[in-house]
Amino acid sequence: MRQFPAFFNMDDARVVVFGGGEEARRKVRLLAKTSAQITVIIGKDIEPGFAEEFAGRITIAPQSEAGPALDVARFAIVACRLCANTERSIEWARQYGVPLNVVDRPELCDFTVPSILDRGEIVAAIGSNGSAPVLAKSVRSKLERLLPARTGELAELAGRLRPEVKAAIPDAKARREFWEYALNGKPAELAYAGELDAAEQAMRDAMKGSRRTGIVHLVGAGPGDPELLTVKALRLLQQADIVFYDRLVSAEIVDMIRRDADRVPVGKSKGNHSVPQEEIHELLIRAAREGKRVVRLKGGDPFIFGRGGEELEAIQAAGIEAFVVPGISSALGCAASAGVPLTHRDHAQSLTFVTGHAKKGGVPDLDWESLARPHQTVTVFMGVGTAPTIADKLIEAGRAPDTPVAVIENGTLSTEIQVFGILAELPDLIEQNAIKGPALLIIGEVAGLPFASGAVGLSGGYTQEIYA
Ligand SMILES: C[S@@+](CC[C@H](N)C(=O)[O-])C[C@H]1O[C@@H](n2cnc3c(N)ncnc32)[C@H](O)[C@@H]1O
Structure with missing residues (x-):
């Protein structure tokens, strides 16, 4: 570990950023999340919108004021657009002995700015010694997916209750067990779900020794x-x-x-x-x-x-x-995989999810007349076994026999099979292609659109397209 990660307390801290361009603006955006007083030293001009974005939050000063600003600064960041300004800023910062970060010049940095994952009280910083910032960013995105958005709120709640917990549970081992439960068990999940009062109550109950x-x-x-x-x-x-x-x-x-x-x-x-x-x-x-x-x-x-x-x-x-x-839902996954839009301005103004399930040898208990109306999509779950009855009932109730249908088996998996045809032939489609399920039936005009063929299928799987 060539670099030692540490977190600066920024209360009452002053920092200096050199530069008025996009790079400086990005750094200021990060710094503005802290309580530091930020002085931005600019050369000739500042990017449009920069000053407005941080109005009231930063002080903009000309280069002539760099000295006094550096004199009281905890650290400085150099993000100038012009080389001459960069060299000059580095020189000033060195004169005042201020720790320095120079954007994109790791060899000149006293410290680097890590990739930061910010969840309020919980902050993770991922560094790469300045050698692979893009990799650090990608590690951060991976972590981001694992850390619930409300982690900071949970940490804030834990911080607030800490003194009470210490008083209520004096034994260190029992206290550790309490925190294990509070920060990983039910109280944490309540906080992640946004139910902070319930989370606090659950922590208080556990503090009092109620069963967890x-x-x-x-x-x-x-x-x-x-x-x-x-x-x-x-x-x-x-x-x-x-x-x-x-x-x-x-x-x-x-x-x-x-x-x-x-x-x-x-x-x-x-x-x-x-x-x-x-x-x-x-x-x-x-x-x-x-x-x-x-x-x-x-x-x-x-x-x-x-x-x-x-x-x-x-x-x-x-x-x-x-x-x-x-x-x-498999209805959405199968439709996307087969390139069948379940609704379409010109072809389907409504969408119905129905179950094809019926008692052995029976008929699904559905409102056939309403399902038979044109310009709608009917998506049938568990309908492989009753597909012949479904087709008969819909046609009997007035749905056109040539209404397009799609049958998608094992949708979104590598074993996915897509079959396209018309309502009158639905039973044959299923039999001839040995569809056993789990499969979804999509009945309606949208199944016949020219691009409904799996051509835009989800990545990862292969599809078999069989046209009736
Ligand atoms: C008990 S239901 C469960 C539905 C599930 N909750 C959903 O939202 O997809 C089971 C039926 O869902 C459909 N199904 C589930 N996964 C599927 C898949 N990968 N491909 C096609 N159909 C699927 C089939 O119609 C299957 O018979």
């Missing part, structure tokens, strides 16, 4: 492609103590679960309810009561044909805190 309960997140895993996982879902998977997941959650996503977490498959396949729904509720509640961070991971979005509503109700009825993290 866990928290449940019902998380949407998206349609399969791991890149379609939300940032929040990824964070929760990497923090969870236990994850209960469905059959439709792809193996790649299951692989992203924290290595030490328990992984419990509770998947249902058609006609095979491996863990009954009530038992899933009990498992979730029991794990949360043991104080665990529980993730219930579901394919697509938990609230779209995912029984998320029932699970949420059962968990909340048991007095357990629960949050829902939306996922990209």
Whole structure:
């Protein structure tokens, strides 16, 4: 480690920035987040908008005032556009013995400005000895995705309660355990969800020695492609103590679960309810009561044909805190992958999600007349088995037999298959292409648009296009 990272206290500090161009402006933007008094020394002119952006926050001074400004400065940054100004500024700063950063000249720097991740009280600085600032920035973006936006608010709350916690829990080991829970368990998740009062209450309860309960997140895993996982879902998977997941959650996503977490498959396949729904509720509640961070991971979005509503109700009825993290529904993933816009100004003014599920040999309980109207898209989940009935019923109710349809199996996965055709031939399309599911049926004019062919499919997977 050639450089030693340290954080300056900027209260009452004065800093000098040399330069009136874009580079200087970027540095001032960073410095203006602190409470430092900033003097910007300019040569001939200053970029339009620079002074206005920091009105009341910076003092702009000519070069003749550099000396007095440097005399009281904690450090200086040189970001001049002209070489002559750069050389002169360096010389002045050296005369006054002020630590110096010269933009893009690491060999002249006393210190470098790291790539900064700012979450209020929590600040991470990533440096590269000045040798690879772009790499430092990319490390920062990776960290950014992992750190919840409200980390700073949690840190602020913890800072405020610290003296009380110290008084309430004098034993150092017990205090450490308290903070582990407060900053990683339910109180933290409440703060991340923006419920700061509830987070504070949960910390106070734990301080008083109340039993520490866990928290449940019902998380949407998206349609399969791991890149379609939300940032929040990824964070929760990497923090969870236990994850209960469905059959439709792809193996790649299951692989992203924290290595030490328990992984419990509770998947249902058609006609095979491996863990009954009530038992899933009990498992979730029991794990949360043991104080665990529980993730219930579901394919697509938990609230779209995912029984998320029932699970949420059962968990909340048991007095357990629960949050829902939306996922990209397979309807959206499949449509994007196949290049089928679900709505279109000229072709589909409404969109309906329906389930094709029906009791064995039965007919899905749907409003066929309303679904048969033209210029709308009907997206059918769980409709492979009942596709012949669906096609018959829609045509009987007045939908044109040549209405375009798309069938997308394993959408967004490397095994994805897309099939395009017309409503009258839907059963044959499914049979001839051996579609077994999970598959989504898209019925409507939009499935027949010229670009609806997977040509704009999501990256990563291959698609097989079969036209009827
Ligand atoms: C129980 S529902 C769950 C839906 C899920 N909550 C969602 O928002 O996508 C299961 C049905 O979703 C559809 N499905 C889920 N993942 C799919 C995928 N990757 N490709 C095509 N259809 C999918 C199929 O119709 C499947 O039968």
